[in-house]
Amino acid sequence: MSEQSLQLVHEFTYRVACGPPHEVGVGPYGSRQYFAMTGGTVEGLRLKGNLLGAGSDWMLTGPDGLMRMDVRVQIETDDGAILCAHYFGPCEANETLRRAVTACVPTEFADQSIRSHWVLETGDLRYAWVNQTVFVGEGRLLPAGPGILGFEHRVYRLS
Numbered sequence: 001m002s003e004q005s006l007q008l009v010h011e012f013t014y015r016v017a018c019g020p021p022h023e024v025g026v027g028p029y030g031s032r033q034y035f036a037m038t039g040g041t042v043e044g045l046r047l048k049g050n051l052l053g054a055g056s057d058w059m060l061t062g063p064d065g066l067m068r069m070d071v072r073v074q075i076e077t078d079d080g081a082i083l084c085a086h087y088f089g090p091c092e093a094n095e096t097l098r099r100a101v102t103a104c105v106p107t108e109f110a111d112q113s114i115r116s117h118w119v120l121e122t123g124d125l126r127y128a129w130v131n132q133t134v135f136v137g138e139g140r141l142l143p144a145g146p147g148i149l150g151f152e153h154r155v156y157r158l159s
Helices: 095-103 125-132
Strands: 008-018 022-027 030-043 048-051 055-061 067-077 082-091 115-121 135-141 150-158
Touching: 008 135, 030 067, 082 135, 095 135, 115 125, 115 150
Parallel strands: none
Antiparallel strands: 008 030, 008 150, 022 030, 030 048, 030 055, 048 067, 055 067, 067 082, 082 115, 115 135, 135 150
């Protein structure tokens, strides 16, 4: 039996602009905030496009203080395919990130821990490979413009 090693291969960079948070309040699972995804891009060798229509993050902060992303967006590729994307994972709301959000300035990837698991789905045969691929990402704050909250994620496929 041969031993296989898993490798991460950069698949695309995703940049997204977010609207201001809407406080849902404290519920049975923690404190919930809703963020509208107002625009974004996907840039990679095999996958390029823009966000299509409305997307949202239903961010949940648990009693442990950890924020958990729960984002769904749609991507239209530069050649007209439609993909649904769902990404989720923990976000460390440390002091560096809190200050950067308040000032709307970028962070570096190492400044905080924003990790995500991505599920992509499409019926377009040109992109059928995304339906069978495991994706993970790391994120950072990257404002989408003056006073506009935004994030950048480097997304990798498990190979």
